[in-house]
Amino acid sequence: MFRSRSWFGGSLWRTKNPHSLDHLKYLHTVLSKNQTVSESNRSLLVETLRSIAEILIWGDQNDSSVFDFFLEKNMLSFFLNILKQKCGSYVCVQLLQTLNILFENIRNETSLYYLLSNNHVNSIIVHKFDFSDEEVMAYYISFLKTLSLKLNSHTIHFFYNDHTNDFPLYTEAIKFFKHPESMVRIAVRTLTLNVYRVQDHSMLRFIRNKTAAPYFSNLVWFIGNHVLELDACVRNDADHSSQSRLADLVAEHLDHLHYLNDILCLNIDELNDVLIDHLLNKLFVPLYIFSLLPAHQFSPLQEGKPRVSSVVSLFLLSQIFLITRQEALVNDLANVILKSTAANWENGSFVAQARPVFGAPSRTLEESLETSTSSLGEATSEDVSEPVGNLNITDEEKEQRLAQEAQKVFLEVVVNSLDCDENDYAALFALCLLYAISQNEGLDHIMLDGMLLPARNTELKQRYNAWLVQKLVNIVTQSCQAVCKIRLVTLELAILLLQKLVLLEGKNLLSDAHYAAVVGAKEESAALLTSYYKREDMFGEMFESEDEDMRKKPLNVEWLMMDSNVLLPPTGTPMTGIDFGKRLPCGEVERARRAIRVFLLVRSLWLNLSGLKETQLPLTNRNDCVQSDTDLDLTNSDLLACHVIGPDGVRNHRFLVVESNQIILVVPVPGKLGYGRPKLAAMLHDLDVSADKHDSRSLFLSAKFTTVGPMVNTKFIFDDHIRCMAAQQRLTKGRTKAREEKMRQMEKLLDIPPSESPQYNLLQQLRHQHRSAGSRSMLHHKIPGFPTQIRVSSASPRPSGDEGSEASNSPGTRSRDGSPKLPRPRSEEIQLESIKVKQHK
Amino acid sequence: MSYAYLFKYIIIGDTGVGKSCLLLQFTDKRFQPVHDLTIGVEFGARMITIDSKYIKLQIWDTAGQEAFRSITRSYYRGAAGALLVYDITRRETFNHLTTWLDDARQHSNSNMVIMLIGNKSDLESRREVKKEEGEAFAREHGLIFMETSAKTAANVEEAFINTAKEIYEKIQEGVFDINNEANGIKIGPQHSPSNSNLSPGSKPPSQPSGCC
Numbered sequence A: 001m002f003r004s005r006s007w008f009g010g011s012l013w014r015t016k017n018p019h020s021l022d023h024l025k026y027l028h029t030v031l032s033k034n035q036t037v038s039e040s041n042r043s044l045l046v047e048t049l050r051s052i053a054e055i056l057i058w059g060d061q062n063d064s065s066v067f068d069f070f071l072e073k074n075m076l077s078f079f080l081n082i083l084k085q086k087c088g089s090y091v092c093v094q095l096l097q098t099l100n101i102l103f104e105n106i107r108n109e110t111s112l113y114y115l116l117s118n119n120h121v122n123s124i125i126v127h128k129f130d131f132s133d134e135e136v137m138a139y140y141i142s143f144l145k146t147l148s149l150k151l152n153s154h155t156i157h158f159f160y161n162d163h164t165n166d167f168p169l170y171t172e173a174i175k176f177f178k179h180p181e182s183m184v185r186i187a188v189r190t191l192t193l194n195v196y197r198v199q200d201h202s203m204l205r206f207i208r209n210k211t212a213a214p215y216f217s218n219l220v221w222f223i224g225n226h227v228l229e230l231d232a233c234v235r236n237d238a239d240h241s242s243q244s245r246l247a248d249l250v251a252e253h254l255d256h257l258h259y260l261n262d263i264l265c266l267n268i269d270e271l272n273d274v275l276i277d278h279l280l281n282k283l284f285v286p287l288y289i290f291s292l293l294p295a296h297q298f299s300p301l302q303e304g305k306p307r308v309s310s311v312v313s314l315f316l317l318s319q320i321f322l323i324t325r326q327e328a329l330v331n332d333l334a335n336v337i338l339k340s341t342a343a344n345w346e347n348g349s350f351v352a353q354a355r356p357v358f359g360a361p362s363r364t365l366e367e368s369l370e371t372s373t374s375s376l377g378e379a380t381s382e383d384v385s386e387p388v389g390n391l392n393i394t395d396e397e398k399e400q401r402l403a404q405e406a407q408k409v410f411l412e413v414v415v416n417s418l419d420c421d422e423n424d425y426a427a428l429f430a431l432c433l434l435y436a437i438s439q440n441e442g443l444d445h446i447m448l449d450g451m452l453l454p455a456r457n458t459e460l461k462q463r464y465n466a467w468l469v470q471k472l473v474n475i476v477t478q479s480c481q482a483v484c485k486i487r488l489v490t491l492e493l494a495i496l497l498l499q500k501l502v503l504l505e506g507k508n509l510l511s512d513a514h515y516a517a518v519v520g521a522k523e524e525s526a527a528l529l530t531s532y533y534k535r536e537d538m539f540g541e542m543f544e545s546e547d548e549d550m551r552k553k554p555l556n557v558e559w560l561m562m563d564s565n566v567l568l569p570p571t572g573t574p575m576t577g578i579d580f581g582k583r584l585p586c587g588e589v590e591r592a593r594r595a596i597r598v599f600l601l602v603r604s605l606w607l608n609l610s611g612l613k614e615t616q617l618p619l620t621n622r623n624d625c626v627q628s629d630t631d632l633d634l635t636n637s638d639l640l641a642c643h644v645i646g647p648d649g650v651r652n653h654r655f656l657v658v659e660s661n662q663i664i665l666v667v668p669v670p671g672k673l674g675y676g677r678p679k680l681a682a683m684l685h686d687l688d689v690s691a692d693k694h695d696s697r698s699l700f701l702s703a704k705f706t707t708v709g710p711m712v713n714t715k716f717i718f719d720d721h722i723r724c725m726a727a728q729q730r731l732t733k734g735r736t737k738a739r740e741e742k743m744r745q746m747e748k749l750l751d752i753p754p755s756e757s758p759q760y761n762l763l764q765q766l767r768h769q770h771r772s773a774g775s776r777s778m779l780h781h782k783i784p785g786f787p788t789q790i791r792v793s794s795a796s797p798r799p800s801g802d803e804g805s806e807a808s809n810s811p812g813t814r815s816r817d818g819s820p821k822l823p824r825p826r827s828e829e830i831q832l833e834s835i836k837v838k839q840h841k
Numbered sequence B: 001m002s003y004a005y006l007f008k009y010i011i012i013g014d015t016g017v018g019k020s021c022l023l024l025q026f027t028d029k030r031f032q033p034v035h036d037l038t039i040g041v042e043f044g045a046r047m048i049t050i051d052s053k054y055i056k057l058q059i060w061d062t063a064g065q066e067a068f069r070s071i072t073r074s075y076y077r078g079a080a081g082a083l084l085v086y087d088i089t090r091r092e093t094f095n096h097l098t099t100w101l102d103d104a105r106q107h108s109n110s111n112m113v114i115m116l117i118g119n120k121s122d123l124e125s126r127r128e129v130k131k132e133e134g135e136a137f138a139r140e141h142g143l144i145f146m147e148t149s150a151k152t153a154a155n156v157e158e159a160f161i162n163t164a165k166e167i168y169e170k171i172q173e174g175v176f177d178i179n180n181e182a183n184g185i186k187i188g189p190q191h192s193p194s195n196s197n198l199s200p201g202s203k204p205p206s207q208p209s210g211c212c
């Protein structure tokens, strides 16, 4: 809307072409004539700046003389001049956006140099905008971020001045590191990472000497305060009422760790030294690790210092080991947790030197930046604590301290948290921490051998951490009891860790006693499950669905540690929305589900430790089913013609085959006599069959799972009610048989002697009567000629005559392909063998 | 100018699909492409009205930050809406949608509204991805879908505004916890449930301009 107005009535200088040097000259006069911003000319000014940007972008790609003129007339100074006039947020925002557009769309490095050449950009960066205006703040920080994306080893010198020791782009940006607006904080982080990765030595030295300690100490304090907030949220939310707040705080902590990790991964040694020192001595050790100990211990050191609950502390420490693999950091941290003893900490620090304290930095970031950048050249090391130094204890020291050595202060607490007598609240996190440490690739293996991994020294009598294994075995054993407070997720993790501890190259190092305990647990879990066992379809379905669920979603510890819900005390009610595996069971059905899962978990542990392969599970292997539209040889199959109407209302002509525990719908394959192409396939035992009340020729079929095509309340229409009834019988009998077979498999799995339930007997009786009536099949007996008719309608005829007279009743069934006659099972007996699947090329 | 709500958007998709151009086209129509000069920007804000309420949209482009995991993570979490953009003339940008979507779903607030955009609809002759394919993908993943052109401005308004409408509806339904700013929604300074009227003297912007 301004375009027309601003150019309307312009001077004679105005040119037709908005993209030209002449037009830029014209705009220059506009600026020159309007040096003072007023209410009446601000729109004109804004529009002029915009047009200048547009011409420059055009010039960048088409005409470099535009930039010469721009530089010659020092046109960026107009921008600055306007800014300095306190002209309100509208003009500031427009101006910043124009600069954004300009810097983002310039492609030539030389054009960029022109823009940056006389330090105006730095003057704009340090301009005191009204940052209380959120719009100004957003555009300003985007501007800085855009500039940071232009940094490289050449352009860095326009921003970092090593004579004046000045780097406003960086120092101004980091002042907003804890801005309440998350997008602003993210932009600051992006900018810092973009700066660090330029890898300019003198710039990095500036960052390290002048800014690293103030920035990192304030950052660490900021993170620590977030953690305290998180802890308060957990403490005050026993009733699970502020789940979303907690979720945010957890995600925020993860963001912090990922940011720190992103810095560490740039592998800038001088920076990492300072960062790691701050992290260890001002946050991780004093706040996270010290909080593991009961409040009275360590009191002289930590008096009055904030702490978090040990559950929160274990949770946060696990996150660290899951996210960062930076050797220097994780080794020192793991060393403190796994190795340090009370004696090590006598002087308040681990092997003397730095004394870890979580406390507010002596000055705010802005204050420290002011002093450190004004005192030229001199490094302020006041905030930098001494490096922790060599945390590894020498052999000599080891011997001296042998007496006290037994007490590994922190490890003791962690491992003792594995006792689940009251609940498994802390145990879950202790497991996570130990697991996270054991899988961290940045860690020195020597530290883990015999501790969290099997000892590789074959001389040793005990090649694994028996103390810890005993605790894990206890969790497994307790989980198999009818009444217990251990959640499934805890059991699964304990099993995962146990396997890590004792399996070396597939071989299990367990002592006889420990192995016997596992075997015992496996039997207990089977006994527990047997107590819930019912010879019902429902139970079979439940068993299979739990098995499949666990197969589909194996435990992912990293994801588990992203779930803030586990931070709240374990609960039983599903109404919190917490996953089944992460809470206690509620009600009889859930207890049965739990028993199934415990059985499956412990069984797989036992198999792995015994070096055995699973041969009995899953009960249904859908991989054996017809999977695709690969053509099937159906020359020996019974085919029933029907029309099928799916949920989409489309009506199709199909042939129904019931074989090998499956229902398959096929269409004839052109040019391949006797073959059918599957359009739909499902396991019979997944099938729901219901008759159509209004039409005796129709059936409704649904299947939870299909291996080809969907089947949801699909209508099958047969030629007449008799064929319909026949199909229904075939399907329901086949299903009954498949389900029975499944029950037998399950009983074998649980060592239950085959039962003689009334339901079962009834079925057998029925079958017996049926046979003794002298009919080989209801179909054949009651409907003479029926199968023949099927074949008539079939486009893939099978060899005729195999059923005797019935076949010969219809001339249309004469075998045309002359395939050999094969004995065919009675049609009510559904074959269990697989269909021959032939690849059709 | 004060607003009833502020919605934060992010805009994601492969490089070169036109994210920056879409953003600038929406926030500042004055940059009409002349002489094949399409200009983009990576941040912008604009006021719109929905249901006669002022809603400010703040759009943060995430391009160029993929190198850092921490950055992408946090961007997703802070947004109420996301525009997932592909280029209809480059099939591979369509093929990568699943990866983008997985990433978005993993890191974002579960209520985040995602709009799928097939951009560069002006280049019909070079089309590699059919409109139906975009529609099918959107249907399958529960997204809203639209084809746009940052060059001709076709559907650009609609894309941003329909996303806002969807977020607004979710707020009305009470799905979003609007008191939690981590969701990417902010309540305006003068907004209160009893008095959501606009401050006197302000009228809905008749035409988009950068002045909001």
Ligand SMILES: Nc1nc2c(ncn2[C@@H]2O[C@H](COP(=O)(O)OP(=O)(O)OP(=O)(O)O)[C@@H](O)[C@H]2O)c(=O)[nH]1
Pocket (backbone or CB within 6 Å): B013, B014, B015, B016, B017, B018, B019, B020, B021, B022, B037, B038, B039, B040, B063, B064, B119, B120, B121, B122, B123, B148, B149, B150, B151, B152
């Ligand atoms: N024809 C046509 N070209 C477009 C359109 N949108 C963008 N472009 C062009 O596509 C190219 C890339 O556009 P950008 O907006 O920079 O792409 P981007 O997604 O921001 O790319 P990155 O910032 O690298 O992630 C530019 O050359 C634009 O001119 C459109 O709708 N039609």
Ligand SMILES: [Mg+2]
Pocket (backbone or CB within 6 Å): B019, B020, B021, B040, B042, B061, B063
């Ligand atoms: Mg871009």
